[in-house]
Amino acid sequence: MTVAATDFHHPALLYSGSTEYLTAVSGFVRCAVDDGDPVLIAVPGRNLELVRDALADLGDRVGFADMAVTGRNPGHIIPGVLLRFAAGHPGRRVSIVGEPIWPDRSPMEYPACAAHEALINAAFAGRDAAILCPYDVERLDPAVVEDAWSTHPTMIENGVLRDSDRYADPVVTAAAFNQPLPPPPPDAxxxxxxxxxxxxxxxxxxxxxxxxxxxxxxxxxxxxxxxxxxxxxxxxxxxxxxxxxxxxxxxxxxxxxxxxxxxxxxxxxxxxxxxxxxxxxxxxxxxxxxxxxxxxxxxxxxxxxxx
Structure with missing residues (x-):
């Protein structure tokens, strides 16, 4: 599949283990840097350390953020991380690695995470950007990985990029995660x-x-x-x-x-x-x-x- 430079590109990366993760993320970042894109890597904890070490030679051509901190609240990621980075580089294509879903996310957080992934497609429609979203298929619940097929237009699996056959209208998809909240404690x-x-x-x-x-x-x-x-x-x-x-x-x-x-x-x-x-x-x-x-x-x- 060929992606035009002016398309909004939002693939999910299904990875197993640190080697596959580093290979795919490093390849995405280095291609973006070679193309002259401003690049942000916003991933959690240990993965942040891995990619920072692997890409140390790129110096300040790549920005880093700990998604477990700046993206602790999934609702903050689009305005406070993704759009803020894009706004800092007006008139330029930006490339971002964003990993908003990791195994330690709680069940209370997950619906907001999944809705976030769907709504990226609406928030960035018509924008010149690429956002790669890694998913740890070994450690995440299989249902979480399954949801990624409906929230991402394209998927990278076993190193191959292809269209998702389950991708749907992002607003409709996000609505599926508009779920009732558990009641407060009776003595609150x-x-x-x-x-x-x-x-x-x-x-x-x-x-x-x-x-x-x-x-x-x-x-x-x-x-x-x-x-x-x-x-x-x-x-x-x-x-x-x-x-x-x-x-x-x-x-x-x-x-x-x-x-x-x-x-x-x-x-x-x-x-x-x-x-x-x-x-x-x-x-x-x-x-x-x-x-x-x-x-x-x-x-x-x-x-x-x-x-």
Whole structure:
């Protein structure tokens, strides 16, 4: 299969072991560098160390980011990693290695990861870019690898690039991961609000402060305030915020009667600061995980902040 230089190219790399991984990623990166593309490698932990060592001779022609840090929240990857890198090189084709799904991802994170992979195709439609997404077929659940065939237009398997026979409309595919969230603990504290955002901020701050540092508490408070503001500005009913602590995180969940119809809300920067999507972009920036479930009857948004 031949890919035109001006196409958006988004293959999934199905790899087994570090040797196959390094061969494929290094080949992709070196070809991109030879073509004059700005290159970013955003992969987690150990894989980052492997590719950094293997490509040390390329110096500052390649940028690196730990996806387990900058992409901890899957909803932050498109606006805060991919589009931010592309925006830093206007008028140029960019090439990115992005590995957003790794074996240590939790079941709560995975639907947001899979939706992210589908929505890359919508966010980058018409852009001059290539994004290679590695999948560890030895360590990932087979169902995760199966999903990659529906979220990527092309696949690299056993070193061969070919069209995916299961790739579908990215918005339709992402909608399949718009899944209900588990209920909060029965003893979790809640607050019903309509207009008083100050009351929401005080409520979240009071609960979170016992479990998070001051800085992380205020980040959660700001994210919560932005989500609550969407209820006030874009719905006619009341909202409910529920906050509770788990062993490794604080969770803040919002429920209201609104219906979020834009699949890219929170994943691309809206045209102006007054747009409802701006608050979700900020929440994705500030939180370690943002999960959204939205249907015509209402929307649930769950914010998580690690301790």
């Amino acid at each position: 504290d809640s607050l019903v609000y309509r207009d008083a955002l100050s009351a929401v901020r005080s409520f979240v701050r009071r609960t979170a402060a016992a479990h998070l540092t001051e800085v992380r508490t205020e980040e959660l408070v700001l994210a919560a305030s932005e989500v609550a503001a969407n209820t006030v500005e874009h719905t006619t009913g009341r909202g409910r915020v529920t906050v509770w602590a788990e062993p490794d995180m604080v969770v803040c969940q919002f429920e209201d009667s609104g219906h979020l119809t834009d699949p890219l809300a929170g994943r691309i920067m809206p045209p102006d600061i007054g747009h409802c999507g701006f608050g979700l972009v900020l929440a994705n920036e500030l939180c370690d995980l943002v999960r959204i479930h939205s249907v015509p009857a209402g929307t649930t948004i769950r914010l998580q902040k690690l301790r």
